[in-house]
Amino acid sequence: MEGVDYLAPERNNAQFDVDEMKIVWAGSREAFEVSDRIARLVASDPNFRKDDRTTLGRKELFKNTLRKAAYAWKRIIELRLNEEEAKRLRSFIDQPAFTDLHWGMFVPAIKGQGTDEQQEKWLPLAYKMQIIGCYAQTELGHGSNVQGLETTATFDPQTDEFVIHSPTLTSCKWWPGGLGKISTHGVIYARLITDGKDHGVHGFIVQLRSLDDHLPLPGITVGDIGMKFGNAAYNTMDNGVLRFDHVRIPRNQMLMRVSQVTREGKYVQSNVPRQLVYGTMVFVRQTIVSDASTALSRAVCIATRYSAVRRQFGSHNGSPETQVINYKTQQARLFPLLASAYAFRFVGEWLKWLYMDVTKRLEAKDFSTLPEAHACTAGLKSLTTSATADGIEECRKLCGGHGYLCSSGLPELFAVYVPACTYEGDNIVLLLQVARHLMKTVSQLGSGKMPVGTTAYMGRAEHLMQCRSDVKQAKDWLRPNVVLEAFEARAFRMSVACAKNLTKFSSPEEGFQELSADLVEAAVAHCQLIVVSKFIEKLQQDIPGKGVKQQLEILCSVYALFLLHKHHGDFLSTGCITPTQASLANEQLRSLYSQVRPNAIALVDAFNYTDHYLGSVLGRYDGNVYPKLYEEAWKDPLNDSVVPDGYHEYVRPMLKQQLRNARL
Amino acid sequence: MEGVDYLAPERNNAQFDVDEMKIVWAGSREAFEVSDRIARLVASDPNFRKDDRTTLGRKELFKNTLRKAAYAWKRIIELRLNEEEAKRLRSFIDQPAFTDLHWGMFVPAIKGQGTDEQQEKWLPLAYKMQIIGCYAQTELGHGSNVQGLETTATFDPQTDEFVIHSPTLTSCKWWPGGLGKISTHGVIYARLITDGKDHGVHGFIVQLRSLDDHLPLPGITVGDIGMKFGNAAYNTMDNGVLRFDHVRIPRNQMLMRVSQVTREGKYVQSNVPRQLVYGTMVFVRQTIVSDASTALSRAVCIATRYSAVRRQFGSHNGSPETQVINYKTQQARLFPLLASAYAFRFVGEWLKWLYMDVTKRLEAKDFSTLPEAHACTAGLKSLTTSATADGIEECRKLCGGHGYLCSSGLPELFAVYVPACTYEGDNIVLLLQVARHLMKTVSQLGSGKMPVGTTAYMGRAEHLMQCRSDVKQAKDWLRPNVVLEAFEARAFRMSVACAKNLTKFSSPEEGFQELSADLVEAAVAHCQLIVVSKFIEKLQQDIPGKGVKQQLEILCSVYALFLLHKHHGDFLSTGCITPTQASLANEQLRSLYSQVRPNAIALVDAFNYTDHYLGSVLGRYDGNVYPKLYEEAWKDPLNDSVVPDGYHEYVRPMLKQQLRNARL
């Protein structure tokens, strides 16, 4: 960094080794090194500049994205980056592009659902980007309810082909990223129909555009679905609409790993277990959770640094004003988000382990932990993405007026992030799935079937129903077991209360519908327990580095006690804690904030984000905010001329009382 | 409306007279008629089209705004609209413009702070728009802390002028709307300095641009501060930066109603009470609260109609799927927002009364209710704007993926609305002011000084400290007095608990800082009580129309019980209610949702919004969502050509493995 470091005093105050914390954050020294190297590579290459993109019109913005995608691919080849490095590169470019879907959804779908033969044919083309693919599931009329998709793939035994067709307007594919303008191929989900029989939704590889001139193939109508939320943000992506008019594809383009259609048109299941698809789902959701920690930590980094730069009120006899980070209200809004970023990081790390565990078990045909793993990842996806979306917006507000400027980086971060609450499963729909799993688990408790994984605590039903917290002083709340027991008891009792209430209805399904809002709350309580417990587990590991573990212990307590305070009604109404204990927790929380304060800047430095990646004048590493805000302002196109375009036609006639004759 | 009304069955189910509800919503028959007439005027005039604006670049967008502002002014003159009608017209155009600040801040500032002479000179010019003004208070370095502004206005007795100067970078004016490109004049806030003495911040009328050629006057550097959050949204506004280099203005351009500088440079206070400024503040905040109900109701209208159109899951044997509005989780998220929109409407109406009351008292030199009125409006501004911002985003999520499209109208509504949480007082800073007032009120309880206005309930201290709710069945929660007592007891006990905790600190100020997060919660509890109690008061009026009052009673209960459920921890920890009573409230809430359900569409129809004003494909009156979504998509500039700009340079070389030689 050149020039003055306005935040140096803050950095000097830190009570721990930042470099060691960077390793913890990254997951390993190796992961840190890759990430650090690639981040610098992107940051130092002017081809990846992004500070101008919020003023670009849609077409320019899209072209800009195409250029970056091509340039990135060129660099990946030139530098012989491996898969992980290439992934990091794309993520540090920080501009959603068709390549995200190609690598993140199209390729994995073929890997997961294609036969060996299909993989051999299609993957090499995809790996070299000789074809570009998208993932086309959602339709205008159906998103959450995948089983309700309307596109049809009808087998024609005469020609050994499927006929892909959009029978209604609502059956148009709608939303797939990369589809609108770029993809040459797609994995298309459609109802398989053989001999008049509907076999439900299956995946098909369909070529969409000519590899010669990029024009849509006959029978295909395809385009972009239009502007989306925010400046730049997801408008760099060509989410698309797609209508099929009896498009024919060879039979071998149905993804046939799990089920097949024979030459005769017979529908047969292979001996590959259907559950395999869950493995992919766990993988994708693990990525989403880890992306949540990234997005939240970026916002927190910006808001924390700016809160240390920004001073407002509190000057006495000419002394400087108070840094707003010193206000307890600012701390009470900001530090729980800082703690959440770390919490989500660690639960994301644990999900990586879970994915490996599930994969291993699948290979050994052990499906026993699958339903639990499925519910748990659904819940964590929902919890972390919702908290992150809200958290980014809170960080924006924490920056006062200046947070509303695009140059703060926060508006775009919010707009580009929020769809994570909706895609890969609407967050409420996912929590309802978690709730179903919890109700099933509770109902089986008497039966001797022991709950597994993250629901294992329910096995201690008797204890959890009757335990009462023995917190007597504020500092008792620092003991991990005390916290854990309170969260377990609360989650369990909320689930049990729901289960009890369900029995009052004439049918369980009616009860589930009626009580679904309560069930969602019980699911949230369960998911919060998971995050808290994984944070605590993380701290049982050996963590080297001066002061590093202590800082994480503080953050872990902040995360747990913040949740406890926010939801103290749950803890009180279920009798897990007393009002006095709740207020002791709050007291402890306040004192923890004071402990975080001197380390706050270093704790966000540990994310190791470059100024390029942060893309925020307010979050600059050097804290040199004001001159840069001022500089940025003048770059707006409106400042190209002193007198704005439109003045002569519209403003002058108004000022000169000559509107009557003006052509408007 | 032409064509089919897909929502007709919903409308037929309504159990009340929608036309009468429209009157209640508008405030009076007269208000309804004005509003309805002007809304139609705007909607039917193609010059006010706004469906294309999210794809415009900054310059085009700004020019588009200038055109609309001029055209609107032309129409206002042609149609001889009165002040109220003109205001409605500007608001239905629904595109922030410099005229908002001219009429909403510049003119009122001169009216409120100018002497009679000054008003006579400047107001006629402003009324005819021969000058265009802005309100320039905030600087790069100071927003919340107005007393910390750095711009100076130094009196030069030699020339009888003030010298306006920006001594530092952080003293640049920053944010004022209309300043960037348009305003010819501004009310500029600066430290008044006479004879070396600093008299604090005062307002000055300063000409900024030449009335001949619109160029900035000598010594003035002015421009736009750049892109802000969202598509179109506030980017139609030229929020500006302004730097003064010793700019001279005549002495009589200091706004001198409350204090003056004489020809000799003597600073004197007039006999006009300083408190007068509070009147304006109450007025401005009343507007903000009523705008909150408008913004929230727009979002709720969109989400409610779309939730009745959208079907997902639940098809049995080919029956249509379930309308998502029938899911309890959807209801539990949506209906409290619907109830909040009505609640904010009525509290806004009450604030109009409060403003008149305060004005009357000021004229009679009765300042006794001012501090309470000031705190109460600060709190209501904070409460309603925060809830509205969060509520709009929740409505967007309630629309699933399609809510993320600009054509849903929700992204822009969110982005244009959120700064209301920051401007006219940062919401947390305002709540801290409320808390200060509450602590003062509590501390004076013993002294015989009776609390007034919205704090009057604190006069019943003894009762409120010991009462316990006598709710025994769910339906007891429908009794207004039961609800009111619970909210009063909770708010009071939270304030008292804070007051008690404050005494534990060595100084009250230290305590206030330390406990500020708790104090904010107490302030929120107090403000929620105000909204609930004003809703209840509204229902004590005579409200004509079949079923109208019943619907409002249901919404009032929904609002109160939703808050009670959300904050049940407060009610439990203060011992106002028992866990059983809390769960009875929740049970009652659920049954209220079922009562809202058949009336939901009619309750949003009562807002009487035109499709133009809503600006949402999802919120269309006729529910004809899907064909229109499809149509809208094709209008995106990216669909101008089938093969996108950039394909040949960037995509083709990638597909053809010819990147190495490509110029990127």
Ligand SMILES: Cc1cc2nc3c(=O)[nH]c(=O)nc-3n(C[C@H](O)[C@H](O)[C@H](O)COP(=O)(O)OP(=O)(O)OC[C@H]3O[C@@H](n4cnc5c(N)ncnc54)[C@H](O)[C@@H]3O)c2cc1C
């Ligand atoms: C930016 C973005 C990118 C996307 N990319 C892709 C892509 O590449 N490929 C692709 O195929 N799709 C993509 N999608 C689509 C996405 O997967 C869907 O939007 C998502 O699955 C949600 O479905 P939906 O939109 O139908 O929501 P809906 O299901 O219509 O949700 C509307 C409301 O109904 C509620 N609801 C629905 N069902 C229930 C129920 N059973 N119980 C209670 N409440 C219910 C929801 O909670 C929500 O509040 C993308 C979407 C976005 C926004």
Ligand SMILES: Cc1cc2nc3c(=O)[nH]c(=O)nc-3n(C[C@H](O)[C@H](O)[C@H](O)COP(=O)(O)OP(=O)(O)OC[C@H]3O[C@@H](n4cnc5c(N)ncnc54)[C@H](O)[C@@H]3O)c2cc1C
């Ligand atoms: C769209 C928009 C339009 C505007 N239009 C105008 C205009 O026309 N004219 C004009 O003059 N101004 C305008 N403003 C400026 C606006 O009034 C200020 O942004 C607002 O007053 C907030 O001040 P700030 O930005 O300095 O926030 P800060 O005070 O810097 O807030 C930053 C953070 O510090 C916290 N904080 C600050 N003080 C305290 C404290 N004492 N205790 C605890 N926490 C504290 C806040 O809660 C916040 O989290 C506009 C702003 C916006 C966004």
Ligand SMILES: [Ca+2]
């Ligand atoms: Ca443009």
